[in-house]
Amino acid sequence: MSTSPTPSQQETKGAIELTLAMVLSGTIGIFVVESGASPFNVVFFRCLFGALALGLYCLVRGFFKNHGFTPKKLGLAALGGVFIVFNWAFLFQSYETTSISVATVVYHTQPFYVVLLGALLFKDRLTADKLGWLAVAFVGLVLVAGVSLSDLRSGSAYLTGLGYALLAALFYGFSTVITKRVTGVRPHLVALVQVLLGIPLLLPFADFGEASNLGGGWAWLAGLGLIHTCLMYVLMYSAYQKLPTPKIAVLAFVYPVVAMVCDWAVYGHHVSLLQALGIPLIVAASLGNNLGWRILPRRSTAPAPAELRVPRRTTTAGNNR
Numbered sequence: 001m002s003t004s005p006t007p008s009q010q011e012t013k014g015a016i017e018l019t020l021a022m023v024l025s026g027t028i029g030i031f032v033v034e035s036g037a038s039p040f041n042v043v044f045f046r047c048l049f050g051a052l053a054l055g056l057y058c059l060v061r062g063f064f065k066n067h068g069f070t071p072k073k074l075g076l077a078a079l080g081g082v083f084i085v086f087n088w089a090f091l092f093q094s095y096e097t098t099s100i101s102v103a104t105v106v107y108h109t110q111p112f113y114v115v116l117l118g119a120l121l122f123k124d125r126l127t128a129d130k131l132g133w134l135a136v137a138f139v140g141l142v143l144v145a146g147v148s149l150s151d152l153r154s155g156s157a158y159l160t161g162l163g164y165a166l167l168a169a170l171f172y173g174f175s176t177v178i179t180k181r182v183t184g185v186r187p188h189l190v191a192l193v194q195v196l197l198g199i200p201l202l203l204p205f206a207d208f209g210e211a212s213n214l215g216g217g218w219a220w221l222a223g224l225g226l227i228h229t230c231l232m233y234v235l236m237y238s239a240y241q242k243l244p245t246p247k248i249a250v251l252a253f254v255y256p257v258v259a260m261v262c263d264w265a266v267y268g269h270h271v272s273l274l275q276a277l278g279i280p281l282i283v284a285a286s287l288g289n290n291l292g293w294r295i296l297p298r299r300s301t302a303p304a305p306a307e308l309r310v311p312r313r314t315t316t317a318g319n320n321r
Contacts, residue, residue: 014238064189117174
């Protein structure tokens with residue numbers, strides 16, 4: 001006699017799944033760098049291998065039956081795919097000129113682009129608290145960026161890399177606000193549409209001459225498709241169904257922590273003390289935004305003292321107006 005798992009057991013399983021997904025996400029930078037491929041080649045082959053793996057998974061699970069797509073939903077998924085594919089390309093480009101650590105932390109300002117774009121494009125309510133957390137995140141971003149006066153004067157490659165990370169975050173924001181409008185469709189199928197779209201979209205940018213000389217780099221590229229696109233998404237979407245929003249928001253920060261540890265352990269990169277001061281600001285701002293924390297004090301709603309209250313005048317039928 002089998003018993004179904006309790007809500008607590010389901011939540012525990014979801015937490016394990018999301019933690020694993022975020023750990024995998026934190027290793028993406030190593031796979032990108034070790035592949036030896038250019039950013040556009042990395043994204044092209046990630047889409048190719050990822051589409052094959054995700055397509056097979058969806059086929060085995062029977063997701064193509066009653067898929068829920070309409071022409072409008074398919075168009076929105078494809079448009080979101082344009083932004084998600086170029087988001088990857090810009091992020092991977094940022095790795096080359098900054099570091100995995102800095103690029104990942106700067107990229108993690110993406111929730112605020114989602115807030116701002118939602119307000120601009122869909123008239124979502126932008127509260128004073130959200131603006132406050134946005135200001136906190138901006139201060140953290142300035143500290144993490146660690147831009148010097150010489151960088152500003154010379155327009156260094158490092159500064160360009162920061163721009164790529166911010167552009168990647170912006171494109172992720174566009175993809176998120178668009179994809180959120182695709183309802184009634186399994187997220188695995190939405191992701192499959194997006195990586196399928198990436199193949200013809202990036203074909204003009206792919207350098208097959210470079211690809212022919214990658215050697216062992218092919219294993220890293222295949223890993224990006226099979227592990228970081230198929231397996232990671234399957235774990236992530238499964239976890240989202242089991243977890244409340246607060247836990248999802250907190251566990252999302254496993255990703256940048258793992259990325260920073262990997263960058264230090266493998267490449268010896270580490271952030272400065274000043275940059276480290278900015279990281280908790282971005283973390284706190286992102287959590288505050290996602291969890292609805294108040295940054296401004298509530299207005300007091302306590303009743304006025306009895307001696308200050310104006311007595312209510314009794315009303316009679318004769319003086320009603």
